[in-house]
Amino acid sequence: MQTPVTEPVTEAVIDPVIHPVIQIEGLWTQFDDLVVHRDLSMEVMTGEVVSLVGGSGSGKTTLMRQMLGLEMPTRGSVKIFGISLHDSPAHTLKKIRKRWGVLFQQGALYSALSVFDNIALALRELRVFDEGFIRDMVMLKLDMVGIERRHAGKMPADLSGGMVKRIALARALVLEPELVFLDEPTAGLDPDRSESFVRLIDSLHERLGFTVVMVTHDLDTLVSLSDKVAVLADQRVLVYAPLEAVVRVDHPFIRSFFLGDRGLRALSAAKEPAFAPALPGAVR
Amino acid sequence: MIHEPKVREVRGGSGGEEALAITLIGAWDIRSLERQARALQQTLRGSASARQVRWDLSRVQRLDHIGALLIWRAWGKKRPAQIELRPEHEIFFANLEGTGTLVSGRRRIDSFAPVRAIGQWILEAGEHVADIVRLLGQMLIDSVLLLRRPARGPWREISASVYRIGTQALGITAAVGFLIGIVLSYLSSEQLKAFGANVFIVNILGIGIIRELGPVICAVLVAGRSGSAITAQLGVMRVTEELDALAVMGIPYTVRLILPKVVALSIAMPLLILWTSGIALIGGAISANLQLGISVPQFLIGLPAAVPTVNLWLGVGKGVVFGALIALVACHFGLRIKPNTESLGAGTTNSVVTSITTVILADAVFAVLFNDVGISLL
DSSP states (O other), X not given: XXXXXXXXXXXXXXXXXXXXXXXXXXXXXXXXXXXXXXXXXXEEETTOEEEEEEOTTSSHHHHHHHHTTSSOOSEEEEEETTEESSSSOHHHHHHHHHHEEEEOTTOOOOTTSOHXXXXXXXXHHHTOSOHHHHHHHHHHHHHHTTOOGGGGGXXXXXXXXXXXXXXXXXXXXXXXXXXXXXESTTTTSOHHHHHHHHHHHHHHHHHHOOEEEEEOOOHHHHHHHXXXXXXXXXXXXXXXXXXXXXXXXXXXHHHHHHSSHHHHHHHHHTHHHHHSOOOTTOOO | OOXXXXXXXXXXXXXXXXXXXXXXXXXXXXXXXXXXXXXXXXXXXXXXXXXXXXXXXXXXXXXXXXXXXXXXXHTTSXXXXXXEOOGGGHHHHHHHHGGGGOOOOOOOOOTTHHHHHHHHHHHXXXXXXXXXXXXXXXXXXXXHHHHHSGGGSOHHHHHHHHHHHTGGGHHHHHHHHHHHHHHHHHHHHXXXXXXXXXXXXXXXXXXXXXXXXXXHHHHHHHIIIIIHHHHHHHHHHHHTTHHHHHHHTTOOHIIIIIHHHHHHHHHHHHHHXXXXXXXXXXXXXXXXXXXXXXXXXXXXXXXXXXXXXXXXXXXXXXXXXXXXXXXXXXXXXXXXXXXXXXXXXXXXXXXXXXXXXXXXXXXXXXXXXXXXXXXXOO
């Protein structure tokens, strides 16, 4: 933070400014004879919004699941907040799991629980807050994602796709995560809803400053949200750079993905905000 | 260095009015609060109740919505008059400002709830019956169409279902049948020995297993094994819109999915019943040999004399009816499943419970209708 503090802070420095949230080193993924990732390495820094893109079968989803500890890489390590996911004791992993939030592609709301209970679940699991606190917190999160309170008692089966995504986002954010994973955040939403959802994520990111890793196919989402794009192709991270640098790389996948008709349209439509120099002093 | 969240109070009396300055220091975020939220909440409540308080939040190192809400609730969900706050923390309280107005409507107690529930239950039961009758009617119409154009019938599906429901159940039905035969024979022989009526073991086992136990045990096993599978399968197909996909392709799902199940169960059940009854009789014969000294050949020779053949046909007939009933009930519950996990679980349970109950009801009807058929008195 660069905002001046009125009184001198006696309690020393606050944050080590930038350190990698995610570190992947020498990661191999192999299904029988099929090598999906070959010696893949990448780092995600605090506050960044990173998009993973790649053709189908390039292992984006697998990579994301490995970052979440849902799948084991064949070789190599994945470290989140500097802690290895694959050889740490269970209680350390439990701590990590409280510090991240995940938005699954289909929302993955617990269909047996109401909207309220879905969001409250993680808070209740902590067993430190009383019901009044939890209720206020859930309402706050519903406000933040723009869901009216009267929907709190509904069951997930009665909700539209857009609402499911918003509520799933509220659930992902309820423990104030430092790291948020988004799996196809706008898939299955109509363009209007998709745009407002992207705006929502963007504003929340700006206000709360969490790190975002997302897998997306949607160019509009990619262009309007990402600081950096990691292109997965040829079993590795082909490029990992801001979008404007990525599009300059000459590779068949990048040409067809970004420089096809759809890609160019999305790029030119978003030219203004996306290609402006990074805002000085933006909250990161 | 990040510090633990702490509350510091400084009391200073100025001009009669007692003034209190509260300084919050350290990290007020979920990571630090997780351990001591309760204690801090207590402290804050206590401090906030004083009349004039100056709040100094400028030394809070970290803040998030959880910490802000904790403080906000201590404030009584409104901003105190005197407050010092870091500008970057302003946002959290700004977000909270709206939530203070939440009115939680107390739920009204419905004194007629039990009556309503009974009515609901009766209406629902009626609906189930109507639905099953409709399904049965549809089945009959489909069968007529099938008989008119047999080449277009779902023969492959029927064959697959017979294999899955019948062939693959041979092991479990044999095991259960064998054990039941042994148990029944063992228990009866104890009684028969007391009366010196050893030979009647053949009558008891023959009539009991072929006419009653074989069909009912088999039906219970199949309802649990295949009925639940059918319900779950149709339920998932409903959830994933596969049924709708079939409908828009012009393939009626009753013909392609339900009819094969009903036909297959009606074919497989009688065969399974014969198999189960046979194995149960073998189990019974072995046990009788050990307990009463009736040799297995003797048992087999006595069987046709003791059990009129019509009992066998009765068992087979029950099989056809039970099979069709289980399939219809299972399909009916499968089609009613709504797209959520709870409904899938409840639907499967209801399907199994209902089909077993229905089978036993049907068995009672059989017993009443055929009470003077196939039981020879000596």
